[in-house]
Amino acid sequence: MSGTTTQPTSRTRSWWGWGWTDAHPDDAECAAMGALLPGTLSRPLPVPRIRDLGIGSPAVEPPPSLAHLVTADPGDRAAHAMGKAYRDVVRALRGRPGRIPDLVARPTDEQGVADLLDWAGDRQVAVVPYGGGSSVTGGVEYRGDAHRAVLSLDLTAMGRVLEVDTEGRAARIQAGTLGPSLEDQLRPHGLTLRHFPQSFEFSTLGGWLATRAGGHYATGRTHIDDFVQAMRVVTPAGTSSSWRLPASGAGPSPDRLFLGSEGALGIITEAWVRLQERPRHKASAAVTFTDFHDALRAVRTLAQSDLSPANCRLLDSGEAALSGAAQDGSAVLVLGFESADEPVTARLERAVGVARSYGGRYGGAAGPDQAPGEAAAGDTGGDAAVGAWRSAFLRMPYLRDGLARMGAVAETFETAATWDRIPGLIEAVRTEVGAAALKATGHPATVNCRLTHVYPDGAAPYFTVLAAGRAGDEVALWDDLKAVAGEVLHRHRATITHHHAVGRDHRPGYDRQRPEPFALALRAAKGALDPRGILNPGVLVD
Numbered sequence: 001m002s003g004t005t006t007q008p009t010s011r012t013r014s015w016w017g018w019g020w021t022d023a024h025p026d027d028a029e030c031a032a033m034g035a036l037l038p039g040t041l042s043r044p045l046p047v048p049r050i051r052d053l054g055i056g057s058p059a060v061e062p063p064p065s066l067a068h069l070v071t072a073d074p075g076d077r078a079a080h081a082m083g084k085a086y087r088d089v090v091r092a093l094r095g096r097p098g099r100i101p102d103l104v105a106r107p108t109d110e111q112g113v114a115d116l117l118d119w120a121g122d123r124q125v126a127v128v129p130y131g132g133g134s135s136v137t138g139g140v141e142y143r144g145d146a147h148r149a150v151l152s153l154d155l156t157a158m159g160r161v162l163e164v165d166t167e168g169r170a171a172r173i174q175a176g177t178l179g180p181s182l183e184d185q186l187r188p189h190g191l192t193l194r195h196f197p198q199s200f201e202f203s204t205l206g207g208w209l210a211t212r213a214g215g216h217y218a219t220g221r222t223h224i225d226d227f228v229q230a231m232r233v234v235t236p237a238g239t240s241s242s243w244r245l246p247a248s249g250a251g252p253s254p255d256r257l258f259l260g261s262e263g264a265l266g267i268i269t270e271a272w273v274r275l276q277e278r279p280r281h282k283a284s285a286a287v288t289f290t291d292f293h294d295a296l297r298a299v300r301t302l303a304q305s306d307l308s309p310a311n312c313r314l315l316d317s318g319e320a321a322l323s324g325a326a327q328d329g330s331a332v333l334v335l336g337f338e339s340a341d342e343p344v345t346a347r348l349e350r351a352v353g354v355a356r357s358y359g360g361r362y363g364g365a366a367g368p369d370q371a372p373g374e375a376a377a378g379d380t381g382g383d384a385a386v387g388a389w390r391s392a393f394l395r396m397p398y399l400r401d402g403l404a405r406m407g408a409v410a411e412t413f414e415t416a417a418t419w420d421r422i423p424g425l426i427e428a429v430r431t432e433v434g435a436a437a438l439k440a441t442g443h444p445a446t447v448n449c450r451l452t453h454v455y456p457d458g459a460a461p462y463f464t465v466l467a468a469g470r471a472g473d474e475v476a477l478w479d480d481l482k483a484v485a486g487e488v489l490h491r492h493r494a495t496i497t498h499h500h501a502v503g504r505d506h507r508p509g510y511d512r513q514r515p516e517p518f519a520l521a522l523r524a525a526k527g528a529l530d531p532r533g534i535l536n537p538g539v540l541v542d
Contacts, residue, residue: 034406039468058102083135129263131207137503175206214499286385311336323392
């Protein structure tokens with residue numbers, strides 16, 4: 001059966017920063033945050049204005065047959081120039097957003113995508129796919145000058161759930177469907193994709209697929225890969241359409257070629273994805289630890305058990321204080337369980353028991369919980385620390401932008417490694433990134449860590465860096481700190497990214513991580529599928 005898109009919200013998206021414009025910290029809140037960090041500006045940088053960018057006329061014009069899909073509006077072009085990483089926000093604040101696309105296209109069907117690619121190939125126009133624009137790795141911008149013009153290909157006009165198979169619990173969904181709209185269209189069927197990245201509100205199914213996004217689940221089905229049944233991808237060489245199957249052993253998977261390809265090999269237009277019943281039973285708790293290493297051992301035991309918590313996030317003392325989950329120097333383990341058909345309090349109690357056996361302290365009562373982006377009216381967490389963490393989790397990107405206006409460095413990066421490497425990796429990142437920030441700015445930095453996803457064989461640490469900036473040179477400072485972090489990750493054989501994608505910012509680390517025979521095959525695939533080199537140039541391969 002077919003679905004319809006939900007009505008657009010009346011709120012306004014920020015063209016330069018995260019999320020909604022009405023949710024950004026005002027000048028007074030920015031100044032108050034800046035006062036807590038040494039070396040920040042005396043007053044916040046002004047909110048940037050599109051008219052100050054001096055956006056010129058586009059270098060190309062679309063043919064009449066495609067003109068109805070394309071706009072050269074300066075506001076649209078500015079909003080599609082970059083993603084939402086710290087370095088993107090700072091560049092906008094400093095009036096240096098980089099190369100702004102000449103045109104923005106919003107195709108409404110696959111034929112429109114194919115026609116735009118044909119035209120772009122003939123005219124040597126670079127095509128940068130764009131979903132919700134929430135990339136934090138430089139994945140939706142053009143860098144360089146090898147192409148005469150740049151087209152941002154916005155897929156959000158393709159935002160429908162096309163079919164729902166309730167018997168097989170799957171749905172065929174267009175790639176431009178934003179997270180809230182996707183769930184709204186599935187809700188009447190009693191089903192859910194249950195994939196909630198932090199960017200849920202501002203990202204699309206196609207973006208999740210193209211970046212191999214991580215979602216709400218801390219164990220089990222952590223990545224969008226786990227939900228994919230089949231995909232359709234339009235390439236300059238033709239359209240790839242895989243079969244819808246529950247499983248297959250027929251050679252290398254065609255879907256795996258395009259998952260994580262970030263638009264460098266083709267434009268994902270739709271996918272069949274596996275669904276589940278909406279959870280009715282939820283419970284959460286927060287357990288505190290005096291010793292972070294004891295907490296790590298507790299989390300490893302939980303990950304290797306059969307409990308399968310939906311949420312199993314460990315916050316170190318700095319991260320716990322930053323989120324308001326604990327202010328006494330304790331590490332905090334946030335646990336959550338959910339189920340569509342049976343109560344989960346017994347599983348939560350077992351998990352709390354495991355945590356206590358490693359020195360964890362818990363004195364609260366289990367209560368209802370919900371995933372980020374899935375909050376229901378009147379549904380509150382059963383533990384104050386859980387509620388504080390959830391609120392901070394959703395608010396943090398806005399606060400980061402407020403700190404950026406004060407000239408501070410406020411950014412995150414994530415990775416994953418096996419359990420035997422996790423303690424040393426975390427300590428090395430804290431020590432070496434902190435030392436690099438102190439040397440570069442003359443002020444101590446804060447480097448916090450939390451585990452966002454855990455597996456039987458390892459975990460995904462997620463780091464937050466808060467440091468003084470260098471006025472007018474904030475981007476170079478962050479790039480230097482990120483390079484130090486990349487060296488630590490490489491030395492510890494930790495991945496350059498667990499769920500934020502490669503983009504352009506992670507290319508150096510990705511090039512070092514991947515085996516050369518695979519790089520050879522990837523370059524051959526790029527040459528075969530995109531012979532004119534127009535698809536998201538600079539991403540994954542050259």
